[in-house]
Amino acid sequence: MEPRDVRAAGAVVTRKGNEVLLVHRPKYDDWSFPKGKLDPGEHAVTAAVREVAEETGVDVRLGPALSRQRYRLSNGRWKSVDYWVARVVGSDDVTRYAPNDEIDGVEWVGWEAAMRRLTYPYDRETLAEARRLRRKTRALVVLRHGKARSRGGWRKDDRARPLLAAGEAQAQRLVPLLAAFDVTAVHTSSSTRCVQTVTPYVDTTGWPMKAYDELSEEDASVDGVVELVDGLLDARENAVVCTHRPVLPTVLDALRVPDATLEPASMLVVHHRKGRVVATEVVQP
Template sequence: MEPRDVRAAGAVVTRKGGEVLLVHRPKYDDWSFPKGKLDPGEHAVTAAVREVAEETGLDVRLGPALARQRYRMSGGRWKSVDYWTARAIGSDDVSRYRPNAEIDAVEWVEWSAAARRLTYPHDRETLAEARPLRRKTRALVVLRHGQARSRGGWRKDDRQRPLVQLGEAQAQRLVPLLAAFDVTAAHSSTSLRCLQTVAPYVDTTGWPVKLYDELSEEGASVEGIVDLVDALVDGGESAVVCTHRPVLPTVLDAMGVRETKLEPGAMLVAHHRKGRVVATEVLAP
């Protein structure tokens, strides 16, 4: 049996004016994007944000996903690297970066110059893929609540059916994923299992949560969902909407996104700009 791929994640970080962030590794004398290996049990999304912070000092939030790179390393094993576009949150000044043995230079480079400076062909391909997606977007995250107690074994009001232990763990693992997309507001069904799914995030961040009967199975309203989605897409913040499997098609249709199956605790991230969804991706915790 062949060994599993070495997993890594990173980001193509851009800023207004058409520049991209590159790093230089003295050990290999190469120029590339900030990236690094996943810690045991770490999600690639979390690793991408962490590695950019460690290698450049910048706090970033992710935009649309890019194609996974896969190449053979010098030792013979294969490496898979997941990439996202990204923008800095707050200051994007790297002039105070302190060189070290791993990364000795961090620079903002004009786009065409970056294509020439990048050492590897696969990085130049990733740069070309990122170019049409480099403009800043907002994220609207559609989240299916975590694993809940079975409907058949619950004799009380279904709105009060809670998460099981697995669902609670899924809710906890969603915290860094939602933060990676700069989610600053939660919109949830009034059902307990949805509220419990977003609770760890709002408790950790302090961002507000709003409850909607229109997002529940019992009170689902096409008109109410369309109004909510339109307001969120037209608004100036990234948000998460937590709802139920039977309601998901209505939410996605209101967004103009094709119907997508989401497992409990999974989310669809729709990256939108000027009222138009430009990219989507599905992530599980």
């Protein structure tokens, strides 16, 4: 049996002025994008944000996903690298980054100059792909609630059916994933299992949460869902909508995106610009 791929994640970080963030690694004397290996049990989404911060000193939010790179290492193993387009949250000043043995250069470089400076052909392919998606987008995350107690074993009002311990653990793991897309507004079904799914994120970040009966299974309203989704597409913020499997098709229809099968605590990240969907991706916790 062949060993598993070495897994890594990173980002093509862009800013106004058609510039992209590159790093220089003295060990290999190469120029590339900030990236690094996943820690044990770490999600690629979380790793991408962490590695950019560690290698450049800037914080980012992720935009659309890019094609996975896969190439053979000098030791014969394969390496897979997941990339996203990303934007800086806060200051994009990298002049105060302290060079070290791993990264001794961090620079904002124009697109054409970056294409020439990048050492590897696969990085140049990734840059070309990112260039088509470089315009700023917003994220609308459609989230299915975590694993809940079985419907058949619950004798009370189904709206009050809670998460299982496994679902509570999933809710905790969602915190850094939602943060990676810089979610600042939380909208949820008023049912207990949905509220519990997003509560760890709200408690951690302090962002406001709004609960809606029209996002619940019992009271779902097509008009209500369409009105909510249209408002979120027009809003200048990144948001999450937590609801139930039977309500998901209504939400996705309102977004005009293809139906997606979401497991408990999985999310469809819809990247949009000026009300138009640019890209989507499914993220499993």
